[in-house]
Amino acid sequence: MLGPSVIVFREVLEAALVITILLAATRGLTGRNRWIGGGVTAGVIGAVIIAFFAGSIADAFEGIGQELFNAGVLFFAVLMLAWHNIWMSSHAREMVANLKQVGNEVTSGELPFYFLSTAAGLAVLREGSEIVLFLYGIAASGEGAAQMTFGGVLGLAGGITVGVLLYSGLLRIPTTSLFRVTGWLILLLAAGMAATASGYLSQAGLLPSFAPLWNTSGFLSEHSVIGQLLHILIGYQARPTAIDLGFYFGTLILIGTGMYLISKQKFRHASHSRIF
């Protein structure tokens, strides 16, 4: 009974944290619940379909289909998060201004919501299909359905609770700095995802496997609750290889540079129009 709840909790946690950060990052925007909710729903449906085809996905591409799928999903999510952050870096100021005007209805402007939708959906897709496979395994091995359901629900509730806690914590941040904080969170989230994706590519034999540069698992294991939280939030890995670090910092620098260039361009544009 405890087994299912722990595993479901671990899988739900990752998706819950991603969704939480996306919700905080779009605070005050009309329609965001519908879009993110839609992404989550599509992710759940997709997860069941993926779980059903797990065998054929794994067999594809000479037995490395699962790694390619996971890496593909992660890289796509990184792309969506990068896009969001770069878009926000040019619009955050207006959004903050709008949020501060009480009673003034906030409009989403031209925020392309579908990439938030996609990012939320992808987070659910990858983790959800593992939950489905795991619960199917338990069901097939004959453990009581009631126990399985109870364990699953317990794990789901636990994961969502952590998400809610993080969300209420994020909402305590003053509006003026909220988007800066969520911007950083999304940046680190994306970098961690890229590093995880590179791990799948080396598991598939597409990237070389190197010995880890260091090992901090004795100090903070990725398997512990805090270690796992940090793994999801900032991409903590107890045994990172040079390739993992390369992908991590490469992503960080690429998105960071994009955000910087766009916000600078916007600023120049704004001062230009003020002069004339």
Added chain:
Amino acid sequence: MKYLIFMIFICFSSLVAAELPVYELSIKDHRFYPESLEIPAGTKVKLLVKNQDATPEEFESHQLNREKIIAGNSEATIYIGPLDPGEYGFFGEFNEATAQGKIIVE
């Protein structure tokens, strides 16, 4: 373009994979057989994990930094190494109580 790069990757990987030593691991009744597998140090090897149970299992190893779901009654390929001598534990995440094993690198 992406497709092209992807295909080059696949061709490249199959070329490389063809020369790698293959080690087999089975899963039966939620246990690994053998539970301890010896592989040479400093060599990349191909691990062929055959799941003979009807239920899916997730091969996971923190030390090896590997995780892979293996559907019921099917097999999966996992590349590991080159590794330094030592013991590297792995387990089946879906049946952690019984599915435990280690790779001994010499």
